[in-house]
Amino acid sequence: MNREPLQTPPRIAPLAKLPLFHALHDRRVLVAGDTDGARWKAELLSAAGAQVLVLAGEAPQRERWEGLTASPVDGPVLLEARDWTTEDFDGLALAIADLEPAEGEAFAAAARAAHVPVNVVDKPALCDFQIGSIVNRSPVVIGISTDGAAPMLGQSIRSRIEAVLPPGLAGWAAAASRWRERLKRKVPDGKARRRFWERFTAAAWNAPEHAPVESDFSELLNDTGETGGSVTMVGAGPGDPELLTLKAVRALQTASVILYDDLVAPEVLELARREARRVSVGKRGRGPSVGQDVIDAELVRLARAGERVVRLKGGDPLVFGRATEELDACRAAGVPVTIVPGITATQGAAAALGFSLTERVHARRVQFVTGHGMSGTLPEDLDWRAIADPHATTAVYMPRATLAEFASRAIAAGLDPLTPALAVASATLPQQADVRCSLASLPQMAAKLPEGAPVLVVIGQVARENGAAALGDVA
Numbered sequence: 117m118n119r120e121p122l123q124t125p126p127r128i129a130p131l132a133k134l135p136l137f138h139a140l141h142d143r144r145v146l147v148a149g150d151t152d153g154a155r156w157k158a159e160l161l162s163a164a165g166a167q168v169l170v171l172a173g174e175a176p177q178r179e180r181w182e183g184l185t186a187s188p189v190d191g192p193v194l195l196e197a198r199d200w201t202t203e204d205f206d207g208l209a210l211a212i213a214d215l216e217p218a219e220g221e222a223f224a225a226a227a228r229a230a231h232v233p234v235n236v237v238d239k240p241a242l243c244d245f246q247i248g249s250i251v252n253r254s255p256v257v258i259g260i261s262t263d264g265a266a267p268m269l270g271q272s273i274r275s276r277i278e279a280v281l282p283p284g285l286a287g288w289a290a291a292a293s294r295w296r297e298r299l300k301r302k303v304p305d306g307k308a309r310r311r312f313w314e315r316f317t318a319a320a321w322n323a324p325e326h327a328p329v330e331s332d333f334s335e336l337l338n339d340t341g342e343t344g345g346s347v348t349m350v351g352a353g354p355g356d357p358e359l360l361t362l363k364a365v366r367a368l369q370t371a372s373v374i375l376y377d378d379l380v381a382p383e384v385l386e387l388a389r390r391e392a393r394r395v396s397v398g399k400r401g402r403g404p405s406v407g408q409d410v411i412d413a414e415l416v417r418l419a420r421a422g423e424r425v426v427r428l429k430g431g432d433p434l435v436f437g438r439a440t441e442e443l444d445a446c447r448a449a450g451v452p453v454t455i456v457p458g459i460t461a462t463q464g465a466a467a468a469l470g471f472s473l474t475e476r477v478h479a480r481r482v483q484f485v486t487g488h489g490m491s492g493t494l495p496e497d498l499d500w501r502a503i504a505d506p507h508a509t510t511a512v513y514m515p516r517a518t519l520a521e522f523a524s525r526a527i528a529a530g531l532d533p534l535t536p537a538l539a540v541a542s543a544t545l546p547q548q549a550d551v552r553c554s555l556a557s558l559p560q561m562a563a564k565l566p567e568g569a570p571v572l573v574v575i576g577q578v579a580r581e582n583g584a585a586a587l588g589d590v591a
Contacts, residue, residue: 132263133246140209141165141191148200148223149214150176153237157212158193159184160247166209168193171200205230210245213237240264249274253286255293279362280369282324291328292316302337315339321370322346322424345419347446349439351432351458352376356544357383359464363456368392371426373418375411379430379570381545388426408438412445419451430570431461436486436513460484461572462511465543469550471578478577479509487515487522487573494518500529509576515539516571520559526575531555536580541569552581 143166147158150172161168162184170181174197181195200223205211211227213220214237224242227234236242240263248261249270258277262270292313303309315336326332348367353359360368368374368388376385378398385394397406397414411427418425429437434457446453462484466473473482483502489495503510503526515522519539527533533556540550547569551561555575565571 133261135259135261136245137257137259138164138210142167143209144169144207146171146200146204146208146211147213148211149173149237150180151214151237152180154212154214155180155184157214157237157247160250161210161212162191162193164190166191169204170195171198171204173197173199200226202226202230205232208232210235251277251281253281253283253289255289256281256285280365282366284325284327285320287327288316288320288324291332295333298333299337312336324366345421345423345425346452346454347415347419347425347427347442348454348456349427349429349433349442350456351434351437352380352384352428352430353459354431354461354464354468354544355381355384355542356464357381357387359459359544360384360387361456361458364458367426367456368428370424372424374426374428375414375418376428377430380428384428392426408441412442415442416445416449416451419446420449429458431464432458435460435484461513461543461570462574465540465572465574466578468544468548469538469540473509473511473574473578475578478507480507481505482509482511484511484513486513487518492517494521494525498525500525503575504529504531506532506535506577509574509578512573512575514571515573516562519562519573522573523555523559527555531575535575536577537573537575538579539565539571539573541565541571543570543572552579 140161141164145161145166146169147154147161148171154170154172158168158170168191170193172181172195176195176197184193205227208230209232211223211232212235213223215223217239220236220239220242224234224236224239228244233244234242235245235247240246246261246264248259251258251260251274260270260273260277299309299312303312319332319336348371350364350367351361352364365387371389371392373393373395374385374388375395375397378396388394397411415425415427427433427442429439431437433439433455439455443453462473462482474480485498485503486495502508512519512522533554535555536552537555537558538550538552539558539562540548542548547566549565549569551558551564553561558573562571562573
């Protein structure tokens, strides 16, 4: 009978390798070689529950194998000081070698003759399978392969996945394994079971670090379908998206709605879950703004509607971010609220410009002050004596409109007009711009910074030019 190949369009693009997950518990595997690579493969196989035989040659470096054979991660590891033979392949599940080229070829040939899948490290032509980079949240396991072409790229992909995949998901996956058969007995209807697993998945992402207990099973089973919302206040950092904390990225990737400020860089929003609704609630002192009372009410409304809300604020939400009003509103309404702090604008600026905020001799403390109060003018309750302390580093937030008055009053309070100072716009971003000069000259120099960009001012000896005996306009 003639068999014609099907001419239907392919549903899957070509694969360089087919990813498989091998069950190795209590199965025998062989590792040949006395190298760090062989040690790593033996440790990996042991973690998967395999019975590992290591043949490390007649004179192995015993210290390389210390710890692994005495206390295996999971499966037993046996080290023998001899070379491999063809008889060693009988009944194996897998065989791996890290050997010299000629011996590696012989090892691969012997394994294939015994119908044992083989891997020879760094020899793709001698491999029936490859072990890529692994993200371990067992029983959630992710394997990453570049077909041996770019191992470093695979490792970088693993790092990025590690950054956004909470370790606690392992506990949820383990709970799913425990509950699956019980759910089948209690809920025979397939659609009802699917709804259970949808609720289970939502709960896992809402509280990934929670360790599920038996009461969680009952709660999910009896869920009426109403899901409670929550608010997570997240610090977006000074601008550079790579300065976000891992917890901040995870919050962004599980949010259903994001309320963000004008100071949040677009690149930060790109890290959010694609399906999340993004709502700008920026507040500007001299332009269109969203009132704080409106933001407070919207946070409560969205959370009560079952949304997972992220309130995204530039820098650290706890530093001049009006966090108190929003926290109070959520708590008064009974809305669960958590805080993920961020790198402050001051820390970001100092790192980007390469100076320390404290110094043993010149700067024994750091103080954060705001350049304007609720009325938009310079606050009347600033402690000018503290600001005039020559041994303090003062960071001034939102100073554009009041900088001239701030400098004048600080000098009047006793701060040397030649005190080093700097103003930086869009700190940590590619368009970052800064000026350094004396405090007396700062208002005039800062006026040259790009219009509309967020500006931070730092005053104190730490702001002097690195290695300079004096500032340009002071010499």
